[in-house]
Amino acid sequence: MHLHLRHVLAIPRPGTIIGPKPTAGTMATHHTPTGNYRVLPSLHSRPFDPLTPVAQLNIFSTPLLVHSLQPPTGYARDGYCHAPASDAGNHSVAAVLTREFLEFSKSRGNDLMSIGLDGGCRWCLCVSRWKEALAAYRSGELSKEAVPRVVLGATGRRALEECSVQELVEWQVDE
Numbered sequence: 001m002h003l004h005l006r007h008v009l010a011i012p013r014p015g016t017i018i019g020p021k022p023t024a025g026t027m028a029t030h031h032t033p034t035g036n037y038r039v040l041p042s043l044h045s046r047p048f049d050p051l052t053p054v055a056q057l058n059i060f061s062t063p064l065l066v067h068s069l070q071p072p073t074g075y076a077r078d079g080y081c082h083a084p085a086s087d088a089g090n091h092s093v094a095a096v097l098t099r100e101f102l103e104f105s106k107s108r109g110n111d112l113m114s115i116g117l118d119g120g121c122r123w124c125l126c127v128s129r130w131k132e133a134l135a136a137y138r139s140g141e142l143s144k145e146a147v148p149r150v151v152l153g154a155t156g157r158r159a160l161e162e163c164s165v166q167e168l169v170e171w172q173v174d175e
Helices: 099-107 127-138 157-161 165-170
Strands: 017-019 028-032 035-039 093-096 122-125
Touching: 093 127, 099 127, 122 127, 127 157
Parallel strands: none
Antiparallel strands: 017 035, 028 035, 093 122
16 A cells, blocks of 8 residues: 555645635635635645745745746756755756757757757756856857846755855846
8 A cells, every 4th residue: 555645744735625714825715604714725826835844945045936837847846946965966946948048958968958848948957057058158158148047936045055146146037
């Protein structure tokens, strides 16, 4: 018998009715004959999954936001740009890709277009690949528009092992 961690920890699934006290924010309230019950929001409407360890924070030390579920991104393909210790590539930069960057990455041996990515896709990049694109821009090999913009709230804290907050802020996406 396969037992899921969610069952062992008794953590309700998103959409589960969990109690009589409605709360403000993204929680929906259902009115029933016995009272009001709040419903956990779906993964799309909340920035932090209850199974996500507290250590999975963004560069501002706040809960990491979901970066993309279409396509599913992240080292664990769970939508988050968190990089566990087992992720030697440190896929923690939440980037908005450009076509020119994808061509650049392909020329460096990492063909992300072969898995269906195109300009405008959101993807968790290896910090070293993002830094490589930044260096290529600074040397004149890439245009400024080619360097992937960064979604700061979805960029994992491990990005700071190789980048400064200021560097990432300089390349933040306009949202």
